[in-house]
Amino acid sequence: MRESGESNERLVCAILAEQVSNLRDKMDASEAFDLLWQTSALLSWLSGLLTDMDRDASQASMLRDRERSEAIAKINTIRHQLDNLAFFQAQRQDFARQIADCVITALERMSSARMPEGTRFASADLAALYVSEDQRRLHEDVLTRLQAD
Amino acid sequence: MPTILVLDDSATMVMSLSHILKGAGYDVETGMNGREGITKLTDGVKPSVILTDLNMPELDGIGFIKEARKIVSARYTPIIVLTTESGGRKRDEARAAGASGWLTKPAEPNQLLSVVKQLCPVK
Numbered sequence: 691m692r693e694s695g696e697s698n699e700r701l702v703c704a705i706l707a708e709q710v711s712n713l714r715d716k717m718d719a720s721e722a723f724d725l726l727w728q729t730s731a732l733l734s735w736l737s738g739l740l741t742d743m744d745r746d747a748s749q750a751s752m753l754r755d756r757e758r759s760e761a762i763a764k765i766n767t768i769r770h771q772l773d774n775l776a777f778f779q780a781q782r783q784d785f786a787r788q789i790a791d792c793v794i795t796a797l798e799r800m801s802s803a804r805m806p807e808g809t810r811f812a813s814a815d816l817a818a819l820y821v822s823e824d825q826r827r828l829h830e831d832v833l834t835r836l837q838a839d
Numbered sequence: 840m841p842t843i844l845v846l847d848d849s850a851t852m853v854m855s856l857s858h859i860l861k862g863a864g865y866d867v868e869t870g871m872n873g874r875e876g877i878t879k880l881t882d883g884v885k886p887s888v889i890l891t892d893l894n895m896p897e898l899d900g901i902g903f904i905k906e907a908r909k910i911v912s913a914r915y916t917p918i919i920v921l922t923t924e925s926g927g928r929k930r931d932e933a934r935a936a937g938a939s940g941w942l943t944k945p946a947e948p949n950q951l952l953s954v955v956k957q958l959c960p961v962k
Contacts, residue, residue, distance in 0.1 A: 723851055723854055723855060724854070727854070727855075727858045730858070730862075731862075734862070773858075773859065773862070773948055774947065774948055776855060776858070777855050777859060777946075777947070777948045778945060780849070780851045780852050780854070780855035781852070781855075781944045781945040781946070782945070783849070783851050784847075784849045784851065784852050784923070784944065785923060785944075787849060788894070788923065821893070821894040821922075821923060821924060822922075822923035822924055822925070823923075823924065823925040823926055824923070826926075
């Protein structure tokens with residue numbers, strides 16, 4: 691009876707590992723990032739174009755010059771913000787991918803495919819899979835909280 | 840135009856870093872792990888700066904740095920580690936392997952460019 695329960699748990703681990711692996715593979719948002727960067731590049735081009743038009747304008751117009759300068763400043767601000775946003779999102783996605791990798795590895799090891807019957811997977815084994823201080827800190831926080839309960 | 844070699848196993852990170860560096864006037868060569876980085880170097884790519892992640896499949900960042908330092912053309916090339924790892928032990932390990940600097944993710948684009956420009960100004 692116990693053996694059957696254990697093999698069921700191992701089966702669940704194996705299935706969950708595949709599910710998380712599938713989810714991780716879908717996490718790649720390159721197309722969305724590509725669109726952000728294309729927009730950023732377009733804004734950069736527009737800013738340059740406006741600067742060139744400003745330089746080549748034959749007739750001076752204070753109002754038009756001011757509007758053009760404001761437009762260039764606004765374009766550059768938005769472009770800068772888009773670049774920052776894309777870079778931060780890319781790093782956030784990288785964090786998510788890393789923890790997904792960690793969960794997949796842990797589940798695979800807990801499944802029948804990777805561990806002999808009766809073997810246990812300890813929290814220290816999980817901690818050995820971490821690749822960032824954030825992951826280790828959270829792990830320690832959870833251990834402390836559970837031990838206090 | 841100076842070349843920067845970017846190594847990261849995340850396609851999104853590679854694209855993101857490439858975009859930022861190209862926008863600042865650099866040529867960018869990329870690889871998805873340390874092994875691809877070594878292949879680039881032995882194929883004749885001569886980067887002015889190398890940006891590498893630590894946790895990569897096949898050959899990780901530390902392994903890459905050790906192997907890159909054996910290649911004559913890359914012996915003195917600045918290698919910056921860009922990683923989520925912020926632990927002192929890993930940092931010491933990277934320094935001992937031959938890393939020149941360390942940036943912890945999440946980093947800001949300006950922070951990254953400031954380091955790269957210090958090592959390799961764009962003319």
